[in-house]
Amino acid sequence: MLENREDELTTVRVQDPRVQNEGSWNSYVDYKIFLHTNSKAFTAKTSCVRRRYREFVLRRQLQKNAGLVPVPELPGKSTFFVGSTDEFIEKRRQGLQQFLEKVVQNVVLLSDSRLHLFLQSQLSVPEIEACVQGQGSQTVTEAILHYAMSNCGWVQEEESRPALLPGGDLHGSCAGLGSPQGPSCLETFPHWSDFGMDDTHSDSPDEPAEPLGGRREVQ
Secondary structure, three states, rough: OOOEOOOOEEEEEEEEEEEEEOOOOOOOEEEEEEEEEOOOOOOEEEEEEEHHHHHHHHHHHHHHHHOOOOOOOOOOOOOOOOOHHHHHHHHHHHHHHHHHHOOOHHHHHHOOOOHHHHOOOOOOOHHHHHHOOOOOOHHHHHHHHHHHHHOOOOOOHHHHHHOOOOOOOOOOOOOOOOOOOOOOEEEEEEOOHHHOOOOOOOOOOOOOOOOOOOOOOOO
């Protein structure tokens, strides 16, 4: 649990890694990112999205906009792994959580609308950039609220439901907004190749990968 300002608390968790398109050539692992806060900086007080490692390419834009303010590092790049797949995925999950924990504590980074769309909507990285540049069909706030109202941002798993905020107030992105049986944050989102950003050759959000040499890739 992270304290941004006095009496303002933000919890961000990276959890529930899942293999998508398992058994196919374009399988990958994505992670649930759960956020719960009473900070005025966030539009939705509870949200849940799923992101894959490559979408953290957003870090580059955050660094560009932050100027001299350093952006935390992402977990190490890896074209292939040696050893247990589960161990690698867990290590990456921990690294991504540490990255986000540090990011949401940084006032400069927290002021970037890209970060909010990344954490509180299921827009792809190209769609996030278009929204921030005013080229999308919605404003940043509208995109976040639309996702929250659609019931997609609500955490349906019982063990992941947020605790009450100080004062007994429970703010959820979908609290009281329709049935908990609505769409979950497990919904799929467009593949990078749909936006001219083919990600089938690199495990890193920053650099192209070397050939796998026949070893299985963890995405």
